[in-house]
């Protein structure tokens with residue numbers, strides 16, 4: 001059940017954290033959102049706040065992000081390429097949701113460095129911080145080596161799979177969400193579908209970023225989502241009401 005579906009007003013009431021990890025007290029239901037400044041990450045932050053979670057947003061440029069999140073969201077400066085920045089960001093948190101993704105196929109922020117090494121850095125820091133669940137937004141088709149996206153965008157799918165593998169091997173309870181094409185559209189307008197096996201090769205499947213954010217939040221609320229990897233898209237139909245059943249049906 002929603003605690004508060006209406007979002008708090010956007011505000012600049014943010015705390016920029018830094019410094020010593022050990023001085024940060026535990027935060028009940030605290031969620032670190034990596035990729036919080038991204039299109040999906042922002043929706044994850046908003047939905048978590050609406051559900052009553054305490055949210056810390058990992059951003060590369062706090063100055064730019066300040067004022068763009070709901071009131072009460074903490075901002076923490078960090079770069080997933082820099083492990084030293086991640087330990088203080090995780091300190092005291094209970095959960096991690098990552099919606100990071102490379103924005104370029106080449107250069108220092110290529111998929112290898114973000115979707116693999118960056119995710120691995122997050123996972124390593126999460127293990128040290130004893131994070132109780134890590135939700136990773138990955139992608140459909142990560143197991144399809146000959147998918148054209150790999151050629152077009154720095155082997156992005158191959159690196160995403162390696163990032164997923166690092167999480168699955170970590171021992172941290174995980175949920176790996178593999179969406180199809182992402183749309184900027186309202187959530188809960190269609191039926192969310194989960195599949196497994198990564199067999200769909202067409203790029204025809206789509207899902208609203210808001211629905212992906214919803215899945216990430218629901219994954220934290222339902223123990224049935226732990227240690228699950230699945231693809232997802234939406235089809236015409238009513239919004240999901242029984243998330244527990246949807247997660248429980250997964251292998």
Ligand SMILES: NC(=O)c1ccc[n+]([C@@H]2O[C@H](COP(=O)([O-])OP(=O)(O)OC[C@H]3O[C@@H](n4cnc5c(N)ncnc54)[C@H](OP(=O)(O)O)[C@@H]3O)[C@@H](O)[C@H]2O)c1
Nearest residue numbers: 035036037038039040060079080100101138139180181182
């Ligand atoms: N686009 C699609 O159709 C599609 C389909 C399937 C899966 N996906 C995946 O879904 C996820 C969300 O996609 P999106 O389009 O909503 O994301 P997006 O808007 O491109 O946002 C990516 C986020 O990653 C952050 N990031 C990149 N490099 C970073 C670094 N070194 N340290 C910290 N943060 C870093 C960005 O931060 P800055 O704001 O600082 O750059 C941004 O917040 C991504 O993993 C994407 O690959 C996308």
